Amino acid sequence: MKAGAVALALLPVPVWAADFATPQGCEPFLTVQSMGCAVALHWRCDVAPAGDHWEGVFDTEGLLSIAHYDGDYQWLETQYMWDGSREVTVGSDDPISLSDLLAGGMDTFAFTVRRTEGKTTEMQRVVGWDELMGETVTIDGVTLERTRTEHRYMTEDGDVAYHGRGQQYVSRDMRLFFLGQDEVMGDDGSVTTYDSTPVDFIHPGEPGFGKTQPLYGCDEIKTGYSDAG
DSSP states (O other), X not given: OOOOOOOGGGOSSOTTOSSOOOOTTEEEEEEEEETTTEEEEEEEETTSOTTOEEEEEEETTEEEEEEEEOTTOOEXXXXXXXXXXXXXXXXEEEOOOHHHHHHHSEEEEEEEEEEEETTEEEEEEEEXXXXXXXXXXXXXXXXXXXXXXXXXXEOTTSOXXXXXXXXXXXXXXXXXXXXXXXXXXXXXXXXXXXXXXXEEEEOTTSTXXXXXXXXXXXXTOSSSEEEOO
C-alpha cells in the first residue's frame, strides 16, 4: 500500500526550490514520471535500516510530500508540504506487509498515526487491505502486478476522516508500490478520482533521472483529479 519522511531539517534545499537534492548520505535510485502531473524520486540512506526508503513527490510548483517506508512498506513518517502537516506511525497491531501480499495475494493492515498540523495534534487509526488482482502489465519495460486497495483514516471518535480505494501496482523485483487509478469518497457521497498511473521508470544514468519536473497530464489538469459525482 503506497501512501501518499525524514524531518525536513535534513533537506539541504528549501522544499519549494526548483532543484532538489537528497540529504547527505542518501542516494536516489529511481525516478518515476506519472500521469496526473506528478513525478516521484526514490532514495535510500546509509544510516537507515536495510530496506528502508524515501519517496519525494513533486508537481509543477515543487515538492508536495516526502514519505518514509520500511522494507515491508509500512508507513513510518510522511510530511505534506502544502499544509505543513506531518504523520508519524506510533503503533501497529497489523503492519503493512509487502511480503505477505506477494506470498499470499492479500494483506490487511491496522496501525495508528500521530497527525500534527500547526499546533494541532490528533491520533488517527488507519485500517485497510491490499490484494493482488492476478493480472500483470508492463510499463516502460517494467513488469508490474495490479492490486486492489482500500483504506480509511478513523478519528478517535470513530468517524471516518478519509476513505480511499482503487487500483495500484507493485513490482516484485524492486519491492515498490506505485499509484494507479484511485478514488476518494466524500462525506456527501461524492467520489473524486485520481489517475497517477506510472509512465516512465528512469534509472541512474538514463536521461531524465533525478529530474523533478512532471511531464504528463499537466496541460489537461493541474490538480490531477476529476469529479465522478
